[in-house]
Amino acid sequence: MKLATGLILVPALVMGLAACDVKQTEEGKxxxxxxxxxxxxxxDVDAGDVDVGSEKKEMTVPTIDADTPAQDExxxxAGKD
Incomplete structure (x- = not known):
């Protein structure tokens, strides 16, 4: 509904502005x-304390096998030879 309204109003506004001829008659100040x-x-701001540290951890990462199109070709x- 909003899209349909926008599709109707925007061209109407553009046509309305295009039909006007505006000329400046006096400088502004x-x-x-x-x-x-x-x-x-x-x-007076009292900021909280932030403790930053680090910890060593070991993680298991999955192995991903991805072939590019060039590798597939x-x-x-190689299989045809």
Missing amino acids: LPDVDVEGGQAPNY AEEK
């Missing part, structure tokens, strides 16, 4: 702002 004083807030040629 930012307002004058005076800033005085102020102070950033202070925080080479095996087929």
